Amino acid sequence: MKYIDTHAHLNLSQFDTDRAEVFAACAANEVGVINIGTRKETSELAVALANQHDNTWAMVGVHPCSVVDVDPDDHGAKESEPMFDYDYYKVLAEDPKTVGIGECGFDYCHNNEDTFELQREVFLDQIELANEVGKPLMLHLRNDPKGGSRCAYNDALDILKTESKVAGNAHFYAGTIDQARAFFDIGYTISFTGVVTFKASKPGIQEYLDVVRYAPLDMIHAETDCPYVAPVPHRGKRCEPWMVQEVYKSIALIKGKDEELVREMLLENARKLYNV
Numbered sequence: 471m472k473y474i475d476t477h478a479h480l481n482l483s484q485f486d487t488d489r490a491e492v493f494a495a496c497a498a499n500e501v502g503v504i505n506i507g508t509r510k511e512t513s514e515l516a517v518a519l520a521n522q523h524d525n526t527w528a529m530v531g532v533h534p535c536s537v538v539d540v541d542p543d544d545h546g547a548k549e550s551e552p553m554f555d556y557d558y559y560k561v562l563a564e565d566p567k568t569v570g571i572g573e574c575g576f577d578y579c580h581n582n583e584d585t586f587e588l589q590r591e592v593f594l595d596q597i598e599l600a601n602e603v604g605k606p607l608m609l610h611l612r613n614d615p616k617g618g619s620r621c622a623y624n625d626a627l628d629i630l631k632t633e634s635k636v637a638g639n640a641h642f643y644a645g646t647i648d649q650a651r652a653f654f655d656i657g658y659t660i661s662f663t664g665v666v667t668f669k670a671s672k673p674g675i676q677e678y679l680d681v682v683r684y685a686p687l688d689m690i691h692a693e694t695d696c697p698y699v700a701p702v703p704h705r706g707k708r709c710e711p712w713m714v715q716e717v718y719k720s721i722a723l724i725k726g727k728d729e730e731l732v733r734e735m736l737l738e739n740a741r742k743l744y745n746v
Contacts (some may be wrong), residue, residue: 474502474713481515483546484697499712508533520567529570530562536579554595569744571600572608576622607638653689661691664701666720713723
């Protein structure tokens with residue numbers, strides 16, 4: 471394994487027709503995969519896939535969109551999970567190929583801010599499970615792009631500081647440098663997607679790249695969040711885990727570091743946090 475995609479969704483319905491071929495492409499490119507659960511069905515499938523394929527692992531949990539409603543990005547979702555089935559997820563969490571809990575957290579893009587208490591309750595349940603099984607948390611944090619009174623990053627940080635006994639990662643990081651520093655202070659890492667391959671002239675990208683430059687190399691990860699956000703030069707195509715190589719390359723370029731050094735460091739970061 472030369473690379474690892476630390477946040478993928480080969481367990482979603484978008485891969486139902488050619489999942490085996492995608493796994494073969496990952497193997498050919500020496501890319502490991504951590505598939506992330508979003509609800510019961512996708513968590514169960516993530517664990518099954520992890521046990522069927524080499525260099526593949528799982529995380530299990532409830533996406534904050536699935537807490538309130540059917541996740542609009544999850545084409546196979548049929549109903550929401552407003553209550554966290556602790557015993558169900560504990561069985562999956564104890565599987566040796568399960569390396570974390572999530573993705574969980576707060577989403578104010580698809581969910582109204584008045585659902586905060588409901589999202590908080592399910593988030594706390596998943597933190598409790600992570601604490602019990604001793605495995606890290608995978609955080610989904612998304613703000614309302616139109617603005618709002620709540621901040622998903624600050625809401626999560628406030629809770630993690632008092633409730634979490636494990637490490638974790640803020641996936642698809644889109645927060646500020648100050649918020650990134652706050653995560654680092656409590657031992658949490660952040661991860662970057664194919665957005666790092668976009669042109670800096672696009673709105674908001676320069677600020678994003680500033681976070682990449684700031685973040686210590688030993689506190690970051692590379693991911694695809696496939697099937698979404700395909701990196702350059704694969705824009706317009708369905709994103710697949712083997713494309714994470716482009717994220718590694720861009721991180722090295724942005725930080726002005728040797729590409730092989732970055733590859734080795736990011737792989738070691740994943741091994742350290744997720745025990746893969």
